[in-house]
Amino acid sequence: MSAVLYVIGLGLMTCGVVLLLIAALGVWSLPSAVSRLHALTKADSAGLSLIALGAACVNGRLDALLALVLCAVLVALSGATMGHLIARSHVSEDEPE
């Protein structure tokens, strides 16, 4: 059983890292700040959750699972909130400093 879990975990983590890299590429090359925010929040929510889930499978211990789930929730939450706040302050001001 643990071998299967190990492989699933690695698969999930690989998808998470690939998503993170694509989001980083998006932040790098997308034209406007708001579209970059769009890419960033994907990295925060989806990318990191996959990595945390995969790590929990690979690690297998319960306390690690709790820490990782809390990590994923925190990053997703602050990513979403920060995305909203930056966009709100950026759009309301509307001209690049």
Added chain:
Amino acid sequence: MILDLLALGTLVATLAALPRLILGPTAADRILAAQLAGTGTVATLIVLGTGEDTRGLFDTALVFAALSAVTGLAFVALRKARS
């Protein structure tokens, strides 16, 4: 072996925030780069932590995750102070 490769991948994602930091026309882009670097660091810590089973790394990842918003908040909240 794969875990080392994944750690390299997350580190590259963290360092990929640098071009945005240098080019970023507006200050919001730079804060964006900091947020991406923060997420990348948390991901790197998680990948490193799974490798050698130390729980200390997950606590560091937790601390980063909880405090990743503070710098961005400081920028958004205190931005008007300048004008």
Added chain:
Amino acid sequence: MTPDFIYIFAGAGLVGLAMYRLATRRDMLLRVLALNFLAIGVAMILQASAFGETLTDAVPQAFVLTGIVVLVGVTAALLALAEQIDGHDDE
């Protein structure tokens, strides 16, 4: 080629960059930043020198930890001074 060898050079690089910028820029904020880089570069060198194959030496870790906490106090004090010199007051 253990990790400490690599990070000693990274720390020395930080120290060099910080000293260069301290010498060539007059902006107060950038000088406080350069001081922070200098301190964290030295901390990295100290921590790298404490690296051991089996276990890391605990005493340099305590010094670096104390250094990081003191660095926050120093930075806050310097920034308060910088704002005073700058004569910036909101009201």
Added chain:
Amino acid sequence: MSMAFDILLALGIVFTAGTALGLRDRIASVTGFVITGLLIALSFVRLGAPDVALAEAAIGAGLTGALLLRSALRLKPAEGSKSPALQRFLAASIATGLSCALAWAVYTAPGTALYPALVSEGLAKSGVDNPVTAVLLNFRVWDTLLEIVVLFAALVLVRIIAPAVPQPEALGELMLPFMRVIIPVCVFLSGHLLWQGATVPGGAFQAGAMLAGGFLVLFMGGLALPTPRVMAFGKALALAGLAIFALAALATEALTGTLLFYPDGDEKIWIIAIESALTLSIAAMLYLLFCGMPRRPAK
């Protein structure tokens, strides 16, 4: 394979530091500093020092970035006078020479580390299992006491200068649900780090900085604004931490004859008590250092 990680990380740190110091825009410099702090915390993890990585994470990510950003947004930009070419060349050559000499000296320094033997020998009797906490709170507790005094001195200096208190603007209604999750988590993590400091990486400083990060989020959300009551409470906490530590030192003097030498048997209780007091007082001090303390209390 992991060596590639270290080399890339070291290059990343030096490159980010170079850009942070090189960029003209102030927000870019401060953000570059924050990103370098993140990478340095990773390097401390690679160097096998999770306690230091935790401290750099809690303080670098939580506090120094916000502190620098607050001042960067308030200081008037300096005139961009580029210093003459000769001065720059001289500075560059001297700086490179010094850093190479430093690296070479540290790398070739002989000598075996004698601290690990001493620490592990005394660890059993120190009352805690985490060697770093044992060093900080038992073997060299005098340094920790003076470190709190240094933080207190910085606080006094900030109190005398009394820079203007930053006024956060309203951040909309999404802040409340965000804070309702983040603040309890910060307090919980702070307690977690404090309690586990005795056995695994953690301790008073990381816990205090974590709590200070929570206070800052409250401040940005406009809830923990520096009203006279909050100020008085913060100052009382800051003073209480230092006072408790000093009183504990005197008490150990009375009990065991030598200053800061815990009565054997219940070292752990003393250490946990001092660490708890330290956590609250460090959090209060860091919060006050960020907000500054107005001379005439805000109406």
